[in-house]
Amino acid sequence: MICAEKFLDEAFYLGFNAYTGVPCSFLKPLINASIETDHLSYIPAVNEGDAVAIAAGIYLGGGLPVVMFQNSGLGNAVNPFTSLIQTFEIPILMIATLRGDPENEPDEPQHQLMGKITTQILDLMEVSWSWFPGNEDELTVTMETIKDRIIDYQKPHVLVMKKGSVEPYELTDQSKHKNDQALTIDDCVNETSDLVSRGDVMKMIIEKTTEKDDLIIATTGYSGRELYAAEDRNNHFYMVGSMGCAIDIGLGLSMMQPNKRVIVIDGDGALLMRLGAMSTVGFMAPENLTHIVLDNGVYESTGSQKTVSSILDFKMFAHSNCYRNSSKLNSLEDLDSLLESNKKGPNFIHFPIKAGVPNKLPRPLISPNEVAQRFRGNIND
Ligand SMILES: Cc1ncc(C[n+]2csc(CCOP(=O)(O)OP(=O)(O)O)c2C)c(N)n1
Missing domain, CATH: 3.40.50.970 (Thiamin diphosphate (ThDP)-binding fold, Pyr/PP domains)
Incomplete structure (x- = not known):
């Protein structure tokens, strides 16, 4: 397992400063940590395709985005990914979780097929991918891959996250995660x-x-x-x-x-x-x-x-x-x-x-x- 803040710090060092996505329980620590880190932002997208397009906007605006979502939502993301990210050659980092991991204990029925085909879909989408790091040594290798692929070569890259990759990170100040017009959690x-x-x-x-x-x-x-x-x-x-x-x-x-x-x-x-x-x-x-x-x-x-x-x-x-x-x-x-x-x-x-x-x-x-x-x-x- 790695620590959420460590991942965000290392990614920030490479320039990744804006996060967006749709929740999955596997992503809870990373989402919470990105919400709570002052120099980062997290934009809650309503679906995975929107998250990909938000990331494209972040890049066009001078930022470097990370998109996070559950592999259930990969289908929602395919169109913006193939026709926006790949067409305009926009270098984003995507983290897709692997519910229904065929190498793990059986997951809920709705995850089984997508779990089996997630990496095949990424191959068909002609995007490079690697496993999300499970420990600090792997984190170093992952950051090298990201630097090479996204920063130097200017191509998107996907990290596929298995269950239990990141240590729990509980939100301490949910009110930061709000729009100015929105009710605060206290309201x-x-x-x-x-x-x-x-x-x-x-x-x-x-x-x-x-x-x-x-x-x-x-x-x-x-x-x-x-x-x-x-x-x-x-x-x-x-x-x-x-x-x-x-x-x-x-x-x-x-x-x-x-x-x-x-x-x-x-x-x-x-x-x-x-x-x-x-x-x-x-x-x-x-x-x-x-x-x-x-x-x-x-x-x-x-x-x-x-x-x-x-x-x-x-x-x-x-x-x-x-x-x-x-x-x-x-x-x-x-x-x-x-x-x-x-x-x-x-x-x-x-x-x-x-x-x-x-x-x-x-x-x-x-x-x-x-x-x-x-x-x-x-x-x-
Ligand atoms: C396309 C897709 N994206 C993400 C998920 C993961 N997911 C399952 S339930 C859920 C939350 C649903 O929220 P809400 O409709 O408010 O119902 P609640 O969980 O509060 O009952 C999410 C994000 C999913 N199953 N499918």
């Missing part, structure tokens, strides 16, 4: 002390829905796991992976099943990743679709790094995308009456919630394929 705590938990929202949704009449999509992150923990039903689709696609799945589903109510339970980080999907929803205007975003302000399932949700008025955004109804709720009673009223959609509910999950939150024991087949079979029954 959030004051404003949100009465907020309900994600688990309580799930229980309410279960109470107000039936296997026969409702179809529920719960996004990747903790939403799927909390819905499953509240109750496992045939009309539940627990997403794993495809972060940001919950509302797209819900849209396709609602068009095919106009007589059922479709409820999409989103997370703030996941929704921000593909915010444009809300425009397609507004354009298609499915009357049977209700879109709920549970906004805890953080990417909780990857280590609680702040999302940029504090600057976005989700309710207004849904309204301006022509959702028929949009509201901001903070009580279960209001959610109860909104679900009861079953208004014509598309409906949008922004529900700020408090962070926190129960100890030992289970992962669905049912496999993704079984979830999909059971869900579809339930509709046909």
